[in-house]
Amino acid sequence: MLAPGPAPAGRPHPSEADGDEAEEFVRLHHDEHPDQPVPLTARQQQIRRQIDETGTYTHTSDELAFGARVAWRNSSRCIGRLYWKSLRVLDRRQAATAEDIRQHLCDHLRQATNGGRIRPVIxxxxxxxPAGRAPRVWNDQLIRYACHRQDNGDLVGDPTYADFTDTVKRLGWQAPGGAWDVLPWVIETDQDKPQLFDVPPDLVLEVHLTHPDRPDFADLGLRWHAVPAISNMRLRIGGINYPLAPFNGWYMGTEIGARNLVDADRYNLLPVIAEHLGLDTSSETTLWRDRALVELNVAVLHSFTQAGAKISDHHTESRHFMTHLAKEEKQGRTVPADWSWIVPPVSGGITPVFHRYYEEADQRPNFYLDDDARARGTGGCPFGHG
Incomplete structure (x- = not known):
């Protein structure tokens, strides 16, 4: 349920810290947590000195955790922000090598998966x-399925990742060739060329889809992974950019059952499911797409629940978002929201989030997606993007 934030600028982001933004952030931190060991004015002076001397400054552990949580609170495309205070923040700033990063990413999945009781983790x-570029992961999520091009032009897997799959194959990935092959990580550091790492299978919790009323639904062989960990968005806190800050919540069922498995440029499974269910597809007036969509979403929620993997339905999350709005407004805070992302893709009109307008604002801290990350995530050359 953690989703991309406001529409970001495509230009490369600066490596030098923004002093004014830093002071504003520290003031926000002190306002919401006034019991800081260093007074506000003294901390702002420390930061200004560090920026003057080095072009940047270092966040304390408390500042880093607060900034990450507020970035989630400010993420206008996320419906699940009621839980922003529960985000578990893992400080990995000392990791230097690709192998160090790999180990921490593995630990992230381990902590996030939590035996199926998915926890929000960053x-x-x-x-x-100014002294050097931060590490990056090319993957847009830590767990995604490959797409293999066949000699006859067919695609096997998730078509969104066809180009990225081609790229990792050129880098040396030995792909199994199936529809559910988990893509390897491409980790890039300032000191070394990009390196490939397979994702350990025991860290990928997958749910095989079944249906509560149709035992034959399992014959379709569908599955999805349980942890949606976004890994290509830049976290900006107090004028500092953290390009590698993977984060996750847990899935809302419609993300899988109405987008990932359904979108025409993804698995495009509605015709397959409709045929399997014996629906009349001769005319749009039979609403076969709607009926197939609902049954697929029933299967997703049922399967995750049966597997002990945390998931939420769109009606519950819509009500929770309204609770979040009320809590934030009581605190005197604006809640930026992108209506097109907050309203669920199934039965939107019968959820409470549908029936109101929202303010859109680029509030910081926040998460951003820029051309640098887009190029890596599509298998393109990232090196022309700063």
Missing amino acids: SIFAPDT
């Missing part, structure tokens, strides 16, 4: 500074 690696 791992924050070193920031960009």
Whole structure:
């Protein structure tokens, strides 16, 4: 349920810290947590000195954790922000090598998966500074399925990742060739060329889809992974950019059952499911797409629940978002929200989030997606993007 934030600028982001933004952030931190060991004015002076001397400054552990949580609170495309205070923040700024990063990413999945009781987790690696570029992961999520091009032009897997799959194959990935092959990580550091790492299978909790009323639904062989960990968004806290800060919540069922498995440029499974269910597809007036969509979403929620993997339905999350709005407004805070992302893709009109307008604002801290990350995530060359 953690989703991309406001529409970001495509230009490369600066490596030098923004002093004004830093002071504003520290003031926010002190306002919401006034019991800081260093007074506000003294901390602002420390930061100004560090920026003057080095072009950047270092967040304390408390500042880093607060900034990450507020970035989630400010993420306008996320419906699940009621839980922003529960985000587990893992400080990984000292990780230097690709192997160090790999180990921390494995630990992230381990902690996030939590035996199926999915926990919101963010791992924050070193920031960009004037002295050097921060590490990156090319993958847009830590767990995604490959797409293999066949000689006859067919695609096997998730078509969104066809180009990325081609790239990792050129880098040396020995792909199994199936529809559910988990893509390897491509980890890039300032000191070394990009390196490939397979994701350990025991860290990928997958749910095989079944249906409560149709035992034959399992014959379709569908599955999905349980942890949606976004890994290509830049976390910006107090004028500092952290390009590698993978984060996750847990899935809302419609993300899988109405988008990942359904979108025409993804698995495009509605016709397959409709045929399997014996629906009349001769006319749109039979609403076969709607009926197949509902049954697929029933299967997703049922399967995750049966597997002991945490998931939420869109009606519950819509009500929770309204609770979040009320809590934030009581605190005198604006809640930026992108209506097109907050309203669920199934039965939107009968959820409470549908029936109101929202303010859109680029509030910081926040998460951003820029051209640098987009190029890596699509298998393109990232090196022209700063």
